[in-house]
Amino acid sequence: MAHKYVAYVGSYTFYGSSKGITIYDVDTEKNYFTKRKEIPVNNSSYLTVSYDHRYLYSIVDEGVSAFRILPDGDLELINTAGIRGMRGCYITADRENRFLAVSGYHDGKMTILWLRDDGGIGDIASEVFNRGYGSVAERNFRPHVTCTQFTPDNNFICMVDMGIDNVKVYKLDRDDGEVHLADIIHCELNSAPRYLQFSGDGRHMYMVHQLKNYITVYNYIYNEECPEFQFKQLVSTQPKKSQTVNAAVALRFSHDFSHVFCTNAGDNTVACYDRDPENGLLYNKFILPISGDYPKEMDIFPDDRHIVCCNHDSGSLTFFTVDYDKNYIVMNGLPVRVDNPNVCKIVELPDGE
Numbered sequence: 001m002a003h004k005y006v007a008y009v010g011s012y013t014f015y016g017s018s019k020g021i022t023i024y025d026v027d028t029e030k031n032y033f034t035k036r037k038e039i040p041v042n043n044s045s046y047l048t049v050s051y052d053h054r055y056l057y058s059i060v061d062e063g064v065s066a067f068r069i070l071p072d073g074d075l076e077l078i079n080t081a082g083i084r085g086m087r088g089c090y091i092t093a094d095r096e097n098r099f100l101a102v103s104g105y106h107d108g109k110m111t112i113l114w115l116r117d118d119g120g121i122g123d124i125a126s127e128v129f130n131r132g133y134g135s136v137a138e139r140n141f142r143p144h145v146t147c148t149q150f151t152p153d154n155n156f157i158c159m160v161d162m163g164i165d166n167v168k169v170y171k172l173d174r175d176d177g178e179v180h181l182a183d184i185i186h187c188e189l190n191s192a193p194r195y196l197q198f199s200g201d202g203r204h205m206y207m208v209h210q211l212k213n214y215i216t217v218y219n220y221i222y223n224e225e226c227p228e229f230q231f232k233q234l235v236s237t238q239p240k241k242s243q244t245v246n247a248a249v250a251l252r253f254s255h256d257f258s259h260v261f262c263t264n265a266g267d268n269t270v271a272c273y274d275r276d277p278e279n280g281l282l283y284n285k286f287i288l289p290i291s292g293d294y295p296k297e298m299d300i301f302p303d304d305r306h307i308v309c310c311n312h313d314s315g316s317l318t319f320f321t322v323d324y325d326k327n328y329i330v331m332n333g334l335p336v337r338v339d340n341p342n343v344c345k346i347v348e349l350p351d352g353e
Helices: none
Strands: 005-011 020-027 032-040 047-049 055-060 063-069 075-081 090-093 099-104 109-115 121-129 145-150 156-161 166-172 179-186 193-198 204-209 214-221 228-236 247-253 259-265 269-275 282-289 295-300 306-311 316-323 328-331 341-348
Touching: 005 047, 005 055, 020 055, 032 316, 047 090, 047 341, 055 075, 055 090, 063 099, 063 121, 075 121, 090 145, 099 156, 109 145, 109 156, 156 179, 156 193, 166 193, 193 247, 204 247, 214 247, 228 282, 247 295, 259 282, 259 295, 269 295, 282 328, 295 341, 306 341, 316 341
Parallel strands: 145 193
Antiparallel strands: 005 020, 005 341, 020 032, 047 055, 055 063, 063 075, 090 099, 099 109, 099 145, 109 121, 145 156, 156 166, 166 179, 193 204, 204 214, 214 228, 247 259, 259 269, 269 282, 295 306, 306 316, 316 328
């Protein structure tokens, strides 16, 4: 039976024709995206889907909007809540759908919000303004929080700051929502850590560094008071002998966690790595062009055989089939035109929809 997918694309709305969130039906057999409808929201800079795939959350100018994902893939607004800060750039929910974390690039803030039983957004549980100085580099001299990620055990939250080159690890009190600093992971000066992700088994952490163009790999060892992050590998995201000024951007796992993908703005490529499930180490498979400009984000289909790149500057989505045996990707059809795309999330629909 053919799988049915929808794609949710978040876009800026302050210029261009996008209304906020665009819903596409995706056919991976005939290899095309079909625009279904647009959901009006103000400047959807990032989207996330809850772990149970029942809810979608979008950053908007007003704060955060929560949507119920209907059986046919349509979206139903639940509510919108403020974050007492500037518009965020990244959002994620914990594995139990109790908390939502918002990252603030512009004001260097992390905001933790309660989630209601109906998937809606509740009150602010805690908020942290990061402090400190980076280097004298033009954009890396003050806090820019670009990612907040819950640890696999749900007891800590990692706040990634590309402006001051570190990750602050906070212990999360799941009863009152308060956070307390437990540790700091210091990164190379001007490396600009952007995103981090944990492996499915919770044993390894991966972090992409935008300005130095590499991925770092750590062992993650849980401890009740302060977990350990043991550095073990650094791998480049750039093509060999690249002469282009690059920025490593998106970081994604395949759903079986056997592969890791990263996009590079500048060369406009996607890198794919084999991942050893035992030790977590990465081995380069290919780095190939994505036929668009500034692949700001990407997503991997649940079948792990297709990827989509969200090309912000060229205003397009490019859709590929991945051949892991022959180490290449094949583009499916022409680029899908969409103004100012920031992020794309793929969701598989239930059978029969």
